[in-house]
Amino acid sequence: MQTRKPKISKELKEKLLDLEKLKYCFECGICTASCPMMELAPSHYNPRILLETIVLDPEKALTKPDIWLCGWCYRCYERCPQKLKPPEILLLVKTHAVEEGILEGFNEAAKIMGETVALAESCYYVCFHPERTKMRQEDFENVLKKLIKNRNKTKRQKIKPQGEKIAIIGSGPAGLTAAYELAKKGYHVTVFEAYPEIGGMLRYGIPEKRLPRKAVDDDVEYIKGFGVEFKTNTALGKDITFDQLKDEGYKAIFIAVGALKSRKIGCEGEELEGAVCALDFLRDVKSKKTVTIGEKVAVIGGGNVAVDAARTALHGGAKEVTILYRRTREEMPANPWEVKEAEEEGIKLEFLVAPSRILGKDGKVAGLELVRMELGEPDETGRRTPKPVKDSNFTREFDMIILAVGEAVDTSFLPKEIELSDINTIWADPITMETTKEGVFAGGDAVTGPASVMEGIVAGKRAADSIDRYVKGG
Template sequence: MHASLRDPVPEGRSEPAHLHLLSQKIRGGQSRRNLPGCRSGETNTGRKVAVIGSGPAGLTAAFYLRKKGHDVTVFESKSKPGGMMRYGIPFYRLPEEVLDKEINQVLSAGIKLETNKKAGKDFTLDQLKKEGFEAVFIATGLQESRKIDLEGAGMPDVLWGVDFLRDVTDGKDIRLKDRVLVIGGGNVAVDVALTALRVGAKEVTMACLESREEMPASSWEIDQAVQEGVKLMPSWGPHRIRGDNGKIKAVELVTCTCVFDEKGAFCPAFGEAKETVEADQVILAIGQAADLSFLSGNGQVKCERGLITVNPETQATGMAGVFAGGDVGKGPAAIIDAIAAGRRAATAIDKFLGGDGAISESYAEKPDTGSYTGARERGFADLVRGAAPHLPLEERKSFKEVDLCFTDEQAVSEAKRCLQCDLEIKLAKALRS
């Protein structure tokens, strides 16, 4: 799960629009007023819906189902809502106060929230049905670290990426040693590396199977990691972790010549070259996994490759009245994908409960001419990408937000470069608020 948006790149140009910064600007304007329709008690169908998980998919589904008049209860296994938005995205990317404010706006629609309630431990699907919940939406996300069988991975100073980020968010007393090696090349690995620098590590190295160009992490996040002092070792995979009396001494890496086979399947191939990297601590951030133990023995909700099998159009599972979505049904994706799944689920669940499923609403008028908003700007194709404002390097020692907000003028200028969306219109409305 990641906060970044997909930046559209104009044809023939290499620099996309700063969509994540534009969205940040819009968010700042919209957060000054309530979300549309965030009022409780307007209608009540008397139909009960349970949402398991309070990440973006779960909260989105809960919001729209409550707007349709249903009695919605969200069950969250942690002490605070937000899912991987809270426990997987560091606060220097998504500040806690911003997250809390937006979640509270969603909950203000009249949604009930029960925290510290874990599926399989505190309740089961059958129990929810017996308690009168006619529909259930499973949105538990991928909140576990994917494990690999690696020699030396059982040593005390070997940590796992998702667990590490969650422990930092929970405020646990984490004191890293001087030299940390992060294994992985995705956004989680980058977040782990930058978080490690903020909780005590003096040197952080990232080793990943992919080449620099193939790394799955967002390019701007990789650039930020390099700027903050993270050393990259692309095209290297872990061979074994060496230690002495339970203490890590070094990690043996082997060169990776190819990550995928000719069919595009993950099938890394390795060469003969090896390199040893001295390290005091290792954090494995090679992927995320779902905890589906609460579905053990349930023959109706099918799972495949660690994910819940769903109808991609309705998010329905094989069990009547049970739906699933977000990362737990699709795999790791951006927050916007989880939100989309939550909307699809809300539509399908409302129809399942006898409603019309109509949840669509417009927050901004559509452009009245042309296919692209930016096409109305003279010299549109030659507009230069604006410089992204960041917190100075010397101040990036804490969890203060790194991506600073555009000024009004910068935001308007950058929005004019966008090829495919109506950010100009939304931005104008946000700035007028």
């Protein structure tokens, strides 16, 4: 590609600085320290320095691979004292780079990704979103093809598993990443998966439209190439026990079972036909089971799963989909950009409402009785608690209710020595990832509660490094 001298207009620069308050960045470093991508590729990516480059020399930023390495997890925004949104600042820069036809940074970033992250292809779909820059599909596909080609070269130098045995429970982003990292270090890794197919939330949770099966297949194939063994349909605590694993000579265990237990809202009518849990719904759609989707669908909840379920329902043929959330947009835990895209697709959002009853007719869902909420004082977590407004009940007709009020971790299979956190997830040391049982590590959603793919990958990487130190006696 011919290198053009990049230009950035005064207007765009002003927009970058003003709209996103970039000029108020005091460089406290919180974005960098909280960034999963920074942890994965520290020599390639530092959001603070990148933002500074955009302020001082935006033209230079256009050609840098760094702008293409943001994984849209919004961890930086959640912590930034100035409430900057680096993902959206970078999108403006990237979009401009695409307009100017500057793609060398994108190419370079793909190379870095291929070398750094096991799930590179999946990440391109669920984390990196180059399509948001309105890049030509062709350009995107070319880069992906090149990434896969490069990766396969590495695969040929296959490492034969010969080292100590490590067990990984769960094959989601955290488990797969840990498996890959440990296999690369020469360990003999076995991944135990309760479900018939590998991939965890990548496979069963994220809608096909956002993450094609092929991408997950490619990534899994690549990881298999390092000699990682997979045992599907094998659930810990049911098909295999902790003691068995120990007896079979596994030196360390990494629990990455995710958060798959759908929470109930505990209101009347949850058993009616047409009332489903979001995760079950997403899994059934993805496993190509026949799923009946209603015409008027209500999704209850404000997280990413709620948004995914809403979009899946809409793509699956629902006429009208409404997300009902009990707080306001400001408190919505879902990725703001996904929310924006959902709205653009025509999904309605209603805030400060909560269901008090699911209404039924002939055993089927007929609607919802809702109650208006108002935000009270901040609770201990700092979020303002929603409180029902007295006598504000009203009803609304729906023929399908998808419950996405949060996902919990199934901890029933755990031995007593493994303690839980105050939010009823598995407790693991934030730095070493070790649980309260020696040699047992945990990470991903099972520890943090529902989080992004990027955060799962980091947990896997961190656990692999820690397990390596542990086994080597470091």
